[in-house]
Amino acid sequence: MSQSRAGASGAPARAAAASALQQVLQHQRSLNVALPEAAQKFKLTAADKGLAQAIAFGVLRDLPTLEWLVAQLVDKPLKPKVRIVHYLLLAGLYQLRSMRTASHAAISATVDGAVLVRQQGLKGLINAVLRSYQRKQDECEAEINTASELSGNHPGWIKKRLQQRYPQSWSQIIAANQQQPPMWLRVNARHHNATSYQALLTEAGIESHSYPGLDHGLRLQQPLDVATLPGFSEGWVSVQDAAAQFAAPLLGAQPAERILDACAAPGGKSAHILEGAACELTALDIEASRLERVKDNLQRLALNATIVEADATANDWWDGELFDRILLDAPCSATGVIRRHPDIKWLRRESDIADLSDLQQTILTNLWSMLKPGGQLLYATCSVLPEENHQQITHFIDANSDAEWDELPPPPAWLAVDPLASKGWQLLPKIDGHDGFYYARLKKQQH
Numbered sequence: 001m002s003q004s005r006a007g008a009s010g011a012p013a014r015a016a017a018a019s020a021l022q023q024v025l026q027h028q029r030s031l032n033v034a035l036p037e038a039a040q041k042f043k044l045t046a047a048d049k050g051l052a053q054a055i056a057f058g059v060l061r062d063l064p065t066l067e068w069l070v071a072q073l074v075d076k077p078l079k080p081k082v083r084i085v086h087y088l089l090l091a092g093l094y095q096l097r098s099m100r101t102a103s104h105a106a107i108s109a110t111v112d113g114a115v116l117v118r119q120q121g122l123k124g125l126i127n128a129v130l131r132s133y134q135r136k137q138d139e140c141e142a143e144i145n146t147a148s149e150l151s152g153n154h155p156g157w158i159k160k161r162l163q164q165r166y167p168q169s170w171s172q173i174i175a176a177n178q179q180q181p182p183m184w185l186r187v188n189a190r191h192h193n194a195t196s197y198q199a200l201l202t203e204a205g206i207e208s209h210s211y212p213g214l215d216h217g218l219r220l221q222q223p224l225d226v227a228t229l230p231g232f233s234e235g236w237v238s239v240q241d242a243a244a245q246f247a248a249p250l251l252g253a254q255p256a257e258r259i260l261d262a263c264a265a266p267g268g269k270s271a272h273i274l275e276g277a278a279c280e281l282t283a284l285d286i287e288a289s290r291l292e293r294v295k296d297n298l299q300r301l302a303l304n305a306t307i308v309e310a311d312a313t314a315n316d317w318w319d320g321e322l323f324d325r326i327l328l329d330a331p332c333s334a335t336g337v338i339r340r341h342p343d344i345k346w347l348r349r350e351s352d353i354a355d356l357s358d359l360q361q362t363i364l365t366n367l368w369s370m371l372k373p374g375g376q377l378l379y380a381t382c383s384v385l386p387e388e389n390h391q392q393i394t395h396f397i398d399a400n401s402d403a404e405w406d407e408l409p410p411p412p413a414w415l416a417v418d419p420l421a422s423k424g425w426q427l428l429p430k431i432d433g434h435d436g437f438y439y440a441r442l443k444k445q446q447h
């Protein structure tokens with residue numbers, strides 16, 4: 001059982017967590033959207049927002065186990081119109097199993113949450129179920145520990161694919177997916193490097209770790225509020241996972257080159273490219289609201305790009321001038337970043353993988369015609385599935401006579417890499433380390 005930090009307790013945080021969980025699990029909405037909506041609805045304070053987030057993330061991480069517990073402890077399933085109480089029960093059980101909140105406080109705040117979701121009449125039921133868990137905790141946990149279907153708390157199809165593809169390392173991937181993710185920083189090369197910024201962190205009493213080959217990246221010992229980072233508002237530093245920080249160096253943009261970042265929002269990799277080279281960057285994305293975040297990020301970092309809202313499968317936005325280099329950070333299953341987005345486990349369907357793979361191939365084919373002969377395209381995903389990665393690129397190279405692998409250098413030794421995905425890098429999520437990610441570089445032949 002993992003222990004999470006709990007801030008000030010309160011019924012609104014429990015009600016908000018339950019409401020967000022209902023949106024995700026019943027209405028297939030993203031937690032990134034559902035949680036802020038719920039926070040607003042229940043007028044959460046900053047501390048309660050943190051608590052609601054910790055509970056909602058935790059429930060989504062351990063969902064099969066918590067569902068199993070509810071099934072053991074509730075006599076008959078709740079009627080659809082009072083289904084919100086089911087989510088309060090999941091939230092309550094998660095707190096009792098995995099949070100440091102005192103049990104009596106967790107139970108009473110969860111019971112009081114029923115009033116806020118207009119289910120006052122079921123306060124007694126919530127109280128009885130949570131107290132019943134307390135009484136039967138040892139025997140319930142013993143059963144959970146021996147139930148193989150609950151081990152790992154992943155949907156069967158993801159677990160099966162990981163076992164098939166990574167027979168040696170699937171259990172480490174699952175363990176990393178269940179972890180609360182570490183916080184990584186990308187130091188803005190226009191102001192500092194990892195060494196000089198680390199000295200500023202140390203002065204501020206913030207412990208961090210540097211890694212060979214990650215010249216502008218640092219891992220914080222403990223996640224913290226960005227406002228406490230030296231120079232954050234001045235643009236000296238950004239939050240970005242280590243795996244994503246290899247995109248800019250592998251793309252290798254040079255000053256004044258014409259660069260396309262084809263799926264750019266929220267702009268982490270665009271900003272990194274511009275921090276390293278004063279190139280002419282076009283940051284394109286299909287989603288207007290996400291492009292607002294690109295604008296905000298570039299503004300904080302005092303960087304400039306041409307921002308285009310368009311579909312990368314089409315070319316109606318293109319002026320016909322070829323690009324020197326293209327970064328395609330493609331829409332994908334996000335199976336490499338489950339620990340940052342635990343809702344992915346329950347929102348993704350196995351059938352999505354083929355659809356995503358088709359979309360990736362369509363975008364890749366379209367962008368290829370916009371690349372200069374001799375130019376390079378860096379393909380990236382935050383997926384660990386070969387259909388979206390190595391197989392995808394192999395298929396593209398087989399189908400396009402002017403495309404060839406531009407083999408990547410060997411990755412730094414501290415990265416967890418799948419040795420079978422040769423020529424590119426298949427990074428696997430690593431405990432206390434980086435996310436799962438894939439990189440392949442293609443070169444367009446000169447004719």
Ligand SMILES: C[S@@+](CC[C@H](N)C(=O)[O-])C[C@H]1O[C@@H](n2cnc3c(N)ncnc32)[C@H](O)[C@@H]1O
Pocket residue numbers: 244262263264265266267268269270284285286287290310311312313329330331332382
């Ligand atoms: C993995 S995210 C990109 C993350 C970004 N590169 C960064 O580092 O901050 C994928 C992006 O692809 C965008 N996208 C999905 N389909 C697209 C399409 N057909 N054309 C352009 N962008 C698309 C999504 O809106 C999303 O922002």
